[in-house]
Amino acid sequence: MVLERPGEALQARTMADPEPAPGQLRLRVSACAVCRTDLHLRDAEIEATKLPVVLGHQIVGTTDDGRRVGVPWLGWTDGECRYCRQGRENLCISARFTGRDIDGGYAETTVADERFCLELPGELSDVQAAPLLCGGLIGYRALRLAGDAARLGLYGFGSAAHQICQVAVHQGREVYAVTRPGDERTQRFASGLGATWTGGSDESPPEQLDGALIFASVGELVPAALHALAPGGTVVCAGIHMSDIPSFPYEDLWHERTIRSVANLTREDGHEFLALAREVPVHTTVTTYALADAERALADLRDGRFSGAAVLIP
Numbered sequence: 001m002v003l004e005r006p007g008e009a010l011q012a013r014t015m016a017d018p019e020p021a022p023g024q025l026r027l028r029v030s031a032c033a034v035c036r037t038d039l040h041l042r043d044a045e046i047e048a049t050k051l052p053v054v055l056g057h058q059i060v061g062t063t064d065d066g067r068r069v070g071v072p073w074l075g076w077t078d079g080e081c082r083y084c085r086q087g088r089e090n091l092c093i094s095a096r097f098t099g100r101d102i103d104g105g106y107a108e109t110t111v112a113d114e115r116f117c118l119e120l121p122g123e124l125s126d127v128q129a130a131p132l133l134c135g136g137l138i139g140y141r142a143l144r145l146a147g148d149a150a151r152l153g154l155y156g157f158g159s160a161a162h163q164i165c166q167v168a169v170h171q172g173r174e175v176y177a178v179t180r181p182g183d184e185r186t187q188r189f190a191s192g193l194g195a196t197w198t199g200g201s202d203e204s205p206p207e208q209l210d211g212a213l214i215f216a217s218v219g220e221l222v223p224a225a226l227h228a229l230a231p232g233g234t235v236v237c238a239g240i241h242m243s244d245i246p247s248f249p250y251e252d253l254w255h256e257r258t259i260r261s262v263a264n265l266t267r268e269d270g271h272e273f274l275a276l277a278r279e280v281p282v283h284t285t286v287t288t289y290a291l292a293d294a295e296r297a298l299a300d301l302r303d304g305r306f307s308g309a310a311v312l313i314p
């Protein structure tokens with residue numbers, strides 16, 4: 001399923017099987033989870049750097065020699081820029097990302113640089129494991145950057161938040177889940193995963209939060225989350241795209257509150273999160289779609305029609 005022109009529907013295309021370059025694995029795709037970033041690329045909200053492009057950066061696939069691997073968003077780095085040398089490969093100036101700069105997993109077959117492929121917990125099925133590869137990994141990086149927040153707000157309760165809620169509860173934190181106003185289905189979903197409190201973005205959590213992770217791409221949530229923070233707390237914006245952030249009184253930032261973003265992931269994040277996901281263990285809630293229905297999966301994500309994550313099956 002190919003994105004030819006941002007803003008237009010993905011098209012089913014028959015393409016030659018990709019040939020692995022030196023260092024790449026050829027993968028038979030068994031599942032590829034859908035990320036909000038895919039939707040932003042599809043909707044021309046972030047720039048597609050390569051067109052046409054096969055989207056998809058949460059790929060579970062099998063190598064020619066029968067090994068199961070996961071392919072995340074970070075697809076290649078130069079290994080030598082100042083960020084790579086400092087162990088911050090997520091900020092590599094030449095990084096190439098799966099499903100944006102490199103054809104991804106909305107396909108039956110793909111290729112991936114072996115050094116960036118991740119080993120997956122053996123007990124999870126392909127469909128269950130796929131959403132770990134971005135929702136889980138980026139969510140985990142966001143959680144880490146919020147420090148040891150005992151009361152944690154999750155703004156936007158989709159693929160990432162439903163995994164991080166389980167991790168946070170496992171770590172003994174209280175989770176406050178904030179959804180679209182009136183979205184009772186998602187609020188019940190969050191409660192079922194251990195959230196202490198659920199409510200709409202038009203409500204205020206009953207306690208001051210020590211950290212807030214924003215997964216929804218709605219800029220208005222930043223001052224709202226900041227306003228809900230205890231002194232010293234951190235708001236982490238975990239998405240690649242967000243609408244403009246409205247202004248807010250300095251008093252809400254005062255007392256050492258922090259607003260920061262998360263960009264991409266390192267391979268170390270991947271290894272740490274996948275080990276943690278096995279320990280918790282994280283159970284993903286998935287809705288599956290045939291690969292040919294990728295456009296419908298993206299529409300359902302846009303409209304909030306499913307709980308958890310969507311996964312495409314070739």
Ligand SMILES: [Zn+2]
Nearest residue numbers: 079081084092
């Ligand atoms: Zn680099």
Ligand SMILES: [Zn+2]
Nearest residue numbers: 035037134135
């Ligand atoms: Zn993603």
